[in-house]
Amino acid sequence: MNQLSGKFDVLIARKKYKCHLSMNAFRILCEKEDLKFNDMQKWMNKDPLVAVPKVIYYGMLNHVHFHNDDASKLPSLDFVSAHILDDMKSLEDYSKKIAIAFGGEDSDKEGKK
Numbered sequence: 500m501n502q503l504s505g506k507f508d509v510l511i512a513r514k515k516y517k518c519h520l521s522m523n524a525f526r527i528l529c530e531k532e533d534l535k536f537n538d539m540q541k542w543m544n545k546d547p548l549v550a551v552p553k554v555i556y557y558g559m560l561n562h563v564h565f566h567n568d569d570a571s572k573l574p575s576l577d578f579v580s581a582h583i584l585d586d587m588k589s590l591e592d593y594s595k596k597i598a599i600a601f602g603g604e605d606s607d608k609e610g611k612k
Contacts, residue, residue, distance in 0.1 A: 507596050516573070527560060527561055528557040553580075
């Protein structure tokens with residue numbers, strides 16, 4: 500069973516995208532950002548304004564890969580970042596969802612609270 504996982508919708512420019520944070524999303528992030536998995540928490544705490552949108556974006560990319568969809572339909576990382584960082588409440592909400600996924604809590608339980 501995948502302990503590190505979280506699935507949720509991300510609202511970008513009034514359009515919903517699926518985000519699937521799992522070990523594969525974290526693998527993609529580590530590969531693209533040249534990080535070691537053990538350093539990810541430190542990296543996220545160092546600069547959340549950079550880290551949170553990237554984690555969300557790689558979770559969106561993971562969802563696309565997981566479902567064998569067309570990744571070219573995703574908005575760019577800069578577009579995603581601009582919209583996430585435009586609203587501090589959404590930044591906080593997504594930060595909490597990332598923490599839940601990284602902590603291994605059941606995302607289905609979280610969504611039903």
